[in-house]
Amino acid sequence: MWEAVILTVKLATITTAVLLVVGTPIAWWLARSTAWWKEAVGAVVSLPLVLPPTVLGFYLLIALAPSSPLGQGAAAIFGHTLPFTFAGLVVASVIYSLPFVVQPVRNAFEAFGDRPLEVAATLRASPLDSFFTVALPLARPGLLTGAVLGFAHTVGEFGVVLMIGGNIPGETKVLSIAIYDYVETLEWGKAHILSAGMLVFSFLVILVMMVTERRLRNRLT
Amino acid sequence: MSLSDTDTPPEIEARFRGRRGAFDLDVAFSFPARGMTALFGPSGCGKTTILRCMAGLERMEEGRLVVNGALWQDDKTFVPTHKRPIGYVFQEASLFAHLSVRENLLFGKRRTRATRAGLDLDEVVRLLGLTDLMGRSPLRLSGGERQRVAIGRAILATPEILLMDEPLAALDRFAKNEILPYLERLHEELAIPVLFVTHDLLEAERLADRMVLMDKGLVRANEPIDELLADPSLPLARMPEATAVLTGKVTDIDEVYGLSTLMVSGAEFLIPGNLGPVGSVRRLRVAASDVGLTRSRASGGSSILNGPVARITDVQPMGDFQMTVFLKIGPGGRGAPLLARITRKSWDTLGLEVGDLVHALIKSAALAKDV
Numbered sequence: 001m002w003e004a005v006i007l008t009v010k011l012a013t014i015t016t017a018v019l020l021v022v023g024t025p026i027a028w029w030l031a032r033s034t035a036w037w038k039e040a041v042g043a044v045v046s047l048p049l050v051l052p053p054t055v056l057g058f059y060l061l062i063a064l065a066p067s068s069p070l071g072q073g074a075a076a077i078f079g080h081t082l083p084f085t086f087a088g089l090v091v092a093s094v095i096y097s098l099p100f101v102v103q104p105v106r107n108a109f110e111a112f113g114d115r116p117l118e119v120a121a122t123l124r125a126s127p128l129d130s131f132f133t134v135a136l137p138l139a140r141p142g143l144l145t146g147a148v149l150g151f152a153h154t155v156g157e158f159g160v161v162l163m164i165g166g167n168i169p170g171e172t173k174v175l176s177i178a179i180y181d182y183v184e185t186l187e188w189g190k191a192h193i194l195s196a197g198m199l200v201f202s203f204l205v206i207l208v209m210m211v212t213e214r215r216l217r218n219r220l221t
Numbered sequence: 222m223s224l225s226d227t228d229t230p231p232e233i234e235a236r237f238r239g240r241r242g243a244f245d246l247d248v249a250f251s252f253p254a255r256g257m258t259a260l261f262g263p264s265g266c267g268k269t270t271i272l273r274c275m276a277g278l279e280r281m282e283e284g285r286l287v288v289n290g291a292l293w294q295d296d297k298t299f300v301p302t303h304k305r306p307i308g309y310v311f312q313e314a315s316l317f318a319h320l321s322v323r324e325n326l327l328f329g330k331r332r333t334r335a336t337r338a339g340l341d342l343d344e345v346v347r348l349l350g351l352t353d354l355m356g357r358s359p360l361r362l363s364g365g366e367r368q369r370v371a372i373g374r375a376i377l378a379t380p381e382i383l384l385m386d387e388p389l390a391a392l393d394r395f396a397k398n399e400i401l402p403y404l405e406r407l408h409e410e411l412a413i414p415v416l417f418v419t420h421d422l423l424e425a426e427r428l429a430d431r432m433v434l435m436d437k438g439l440v441r442a443n444e445p446i447d448e449l450l451a452d453p454s455l456p457l458a459r460m461p462e463a464t465a466v467l468t469g470k471v472t473d474i475d476e477v478y479g480l481s482t483l484m485v486s487g488a489e490f491l492i493p494g495n496l497g498p499v500g501s502v503r504r505l506r507v508a509a510s511d512v513g514l515t516r517s518r519a520s521g522g523s524s525i526l527n528g529p530v531a532r533i534t535d536v537q538p539m540g541d542f543q544m545t546v547f548l549k550i551g552p553g554g555r556g557a558p559l560l561a562r563i564t565r566k567s568w569d570t571l572g573l574e575v576g577d578l579v580h581a582l583i584k585s586a587a588l589a590k591d592v
Binding site for chain 1: 276278302303311315319329333358374
């Protein structure tokens with residue numbers, strides 16, 4: 001049982017870290033670009049919000065299969081094919097939870113507008129400099145929200161994991177899969193413990209996030 | 222640049238042309254790289270756009286900008302904003318909310334090449350009265366305090382030119398009056414040339430040495446402010462509140478009568494109050510409606526202290542019954558310009574003509590209000 005909990009926390013932590021690194025530049029581009037097709041990119045990023053997780057998992061499974069070019073590329077990088085491995089879960093989770101990070105971070109970037117960046121430019125800050133010293137600090141509430149949502153969403157995922165990860169203990173058997181297993185095998189007690197734990201965890205996440213975000217925002221406005 | 226150009230004093234030369242919203246902007250003007258130049262005109266005539274173009278924040282279809290011999294922009298060149306040695310003060314102070322006042326002040330200074338000797342923090346803090354604000358968050362400052370920090374932040378970046386976009390417009394009257402003396406002090410103590418946008422004539426009269434007058438995307442005039450305000454061909458002298466400015470040096474303080482002597486081009490003026498140490502330069506605003514004319518000053522016959530000789534250079538009717546008289550102080554008629562608003566009856570009774578010498582009688586109380 002604990003194996004599943006630890007695996008889940010590990011997956012969610014790594015996924016969140018990758019999401020912040022990948023999602024922030026995407027959010028920045030979506031917030032600042034004037035390209036007419038940027039909303040198309042925005043829609044693609046947001047697809048996992050409405051797409052059934054099994055559909056996403058199915059396509060990922062096909063895309064990452066050993067026979068596909070993408071799968072071969074991934075195999076070259078990771079040393080093995082991705083489906084039914086932990087690395088595969090991370091890749092799938094990043095795609096699945098991307099909108100939960102990109103959206104709040106993009107909103108935060110859009111909220112403070114052009115002015116702080118113009119000011120930074122008149123004070124000799126290069127675009128890269130002002131991104132790190134002005135934009136990121138001002139977007140802190142959005143980054144926090146994105147990180148928390150990305151983490152929590154990854155903790156709770158089920159369908160995508162089942163499609164691309166399967167049910168390998170210690171490798172891809174995360175919490176939600178474990179709960180499903182316990183219910184299937186009529187081990188109600190263990191299912192109760194994990195489910196109640198998730199309930200408390202989710203409540204605490206939302207509470208802490210709301211309080212912290214309010215505090216951050218008050219400090220910036 | 223050819224060798225002969227090195228003798229010319231540093232200058233800023235700007236030219237921008239392009240379409241902006243409802244009108245075409247087409248301006249070309251240059252001004253010396255010293256003192257304060259006001260970019261003045263009604264709201265929406267393109268002043269802010271020009272300032273943003275000079276900072277590189279906007280780009281016109283056609284543009285050329287040369288600052289002190291360095292090319293910042295032409296058809297092929299466009300130096301990006303962060304590489305232009307400017308200071309920019311926005312209409313709203315726009316301080317960085319995530320940084321303290323001190324960190325805001327140092328933001329640009331830290332990014333300025335150490336090779337150019339700039340102002341140091343302590344000097345700017347003293348000049349702008351920021352000592353008590355240093356550790357505070359910008360969110361805990363009043364509007365006037367914020368704008369002072371923004372000005373300090375801009376000049377600490379060692380600009381070759383300071384651009385200010387209506388720095389006082391977002392402030393109420395009290396905050397404005399609080400900040401004006403600081404701007405006057407900057408004017409007096411710093412060598413940085415300033416170009417500031419304003420639609421408030423009073424601000425320009427108090428601060429500017431030179432004015433670029435704009436209307437509907439075009440430059441109407443670009444002259445030293447004393448000449449521009451009293452230029453018969455421009456609309457400013459025709460306004461009811463037409464005013465001339467006199468700039469002079471304090472030459473004497475009379476403690477007994479509480480009067481200061483101010484030496485202006487063409488005449489000496491006695492001004493109520495202590496204008497500051499002998500040798501300092503002061504400016505007076507003289508409203509046309511506070512100036513009367515007489516042909517002769519009978520000795521001891523008037524309570525008016527200041528009645529310098531002046532020559533009438535032009536006259537224009539103002540409505541049906543008033544006249545705006547354009548004067549140059551001094552018997553030769555070559556001194557500072559002055560305006561007088563008198564009735565048509567007076568003009569006819571005195572039999573005044575362009576070219577006549579008169580005494581311009583200025584109420585002392587009118588001279589006391591600003592200083």
